[in-house]
Amino acid sequence: MGLWQLLLFWGLSQVWASSEGPAENFTFRALQISSFVNSSWVLTDCSGWLGELQTHSWCHDSDALRFLLPWSLGNFSEQQWEDLLQLFQFYLLKFQRLVHGFVRMLRGDYPIEIQVCAGCKVNSGSTTETFLLAAYQGNDALSFQGNSWRPAPEAPPWTALITNGLNQDEVTTEMAQHLLRETCPQLVLGLVEAGKAELEKKEKPVAWLSRGPTPGPDRLLLVCRVSGFYPKPVWVTWLRGEQEQPGSRRGDVLPNADGTWYLRVTLDVAAGEAAGLSCRVKHSSLGGQDIVLYWEAEHRVSVGWIISAVVVFLLVLIVGFMTWRKRRRFNEDIL
Numbered sequence: 001m002g003l004w005q006l007l008l009f010w011g012l013s014q015v016w017a018s019s020e021g022p023a024e025n026f027t028f029r030a031l032q033i034s035s036f037v038n039s040s041w042v043l044t045d046c047s048g049w050l051g052e053l054q055t056h057s058w059c060h061d062s063d064a065l066r067f068l069l070p071w072s073l074g075n076f077s078e079q080q081w082e083d084l085l086q087l088f089q090f091y092l093l094k095f096q097r098l099v100h101g102f103v104r105m106l107r108g109d110y111p112i113e114i115q116v117c118a119g120c121k122v123n124s125g126s127t128t129e130t131f132l133l134a135a136y137q138g139n140d141a142l143s144f145q146g147n148s149w150r151p152a153p154e155a156p157p158w159t160a161l162i163t164n165g166l167n168q169d170e171v172t173t174e175m176a177q178h179l180l181r182e183t184c185p186q187l188v189l190g191l192v193e194a195g196k197a198e199l200e201k202k203e204k205p206v207a208w209l210s211r212g213p214t215p216g217p218d219r220l221l222l223v224c225r226v227s228g229f230y231p232k233p234v235w236v237t238w239l240r241g242e243q244e245q246p247g248s249r250r251g252d253v254l255p256n257a258d259g260t261w262y263l264r265v266t267l268d269v270a271a272g273e274a275a276g277l278s279c280r281v282k283h284s285s286l287g288g289q290d291i292v293l294y295w296e297a298e299h300r301v302s303v304g305w306i307i308s309a310v311v312v313f314l315l316v317l318i319v320g321f322m323t324w325r326k327r328r329r330f331n332e333d334i335l
């Protein structure tokens, strides 16, 4: 390899390394759940999420937008929030009327549950992806793509009637586009800036292995516990060598009292096959240095503990015996 090629190669690898830096994507999701109990009764709850963190909530019985974190205002002014809330109230009325209208048109039955998820993902290269999806009775029904509504692939045939209806309403379509493409990314950037300290917070996990209740004769339940990590996304699995064990059972990620998270991943194995298995933990706080705990090693550690305990016990006995002998000799000397 010539010097030029070497230099070029070095240069490219530098570019590669720097472009691989802390590239992060931030997604904002607004979720709406509306239960249409009957032709006049609707319950709607909404929430706003930046990644895994809930930032906003709106509930039908207070009709107030609540800012859940100290930085939930982002960089929007109170006036901007006021305008957004008004727009939202206008949308909600229109949405309810529209759904009741479709139910009448299609002779549908109540109760109905509709979920809407809308938002944007701002990528590190500051490109933006937007999404707006609606589900009917828990199944994907339609989505807004580009500048029009489309039925979801598995949606019932009547969904096309609804998307056609919605596509004729140009004002709402343009409004949706504006909110998704302009307002949402600005909100995200403002939130990320205002919430920097909390979003950049990282807590390293602690992991340990133990044995769970025996699942059956000649079987072992290996338990890998991971606790104290932040943020929430974590990857934990049981491996043999580099091979992921398909039987790994992942629990729910549960909150600790201090705002960090906890996770338990178990593996049910034949007693003879536990040796050589390991639990691997990947987390953003670890900077690529995964935690790897070997079942065998853990086992050896416990054997080590037993040996130490026995040694300490013997030492105590010997010291005790010698003191006792000394004292006896002392007593004998006195007598």
Ligand SMILES: *[C@@H]1O[C@H](CO)[C@@H](O)[C@H](O)[C@H]1NC(C)=O
Pocket: 023, 024, 025, 123, 124
């Ligand atoms: C961010 O999103 C882009 C495009 O979706 C993806 O290629 C990239 O891997 C993502 N980066 C991270 C850190 O998730």
Ligand SMILES: *[C@@H]1O[C@H](CO)[C@@H](O)[C@H](O)[C@H]1NC(C)=O
Pocket: 037, 038, 039, 040, 041
């Ligand atoms: C709708 O349901 C509510 C609550 O169950 C009830 O009070 C109301 O009378 C119902 N309205 C109609 C039109 O059935």
Ligand SMILES: *[C@@H]1O[C@H](CO)[C@@H](O)[C@H](O)[C@H]1NC(C)=O
Pocket: 075, 076, 077, 186, 189, 190
């Ligand atoms: C909020 O910050 C974003 C990104 O820095 C910017 O594009 C937007 O104009 C800001 N909005 C206000 C109201 O300052």
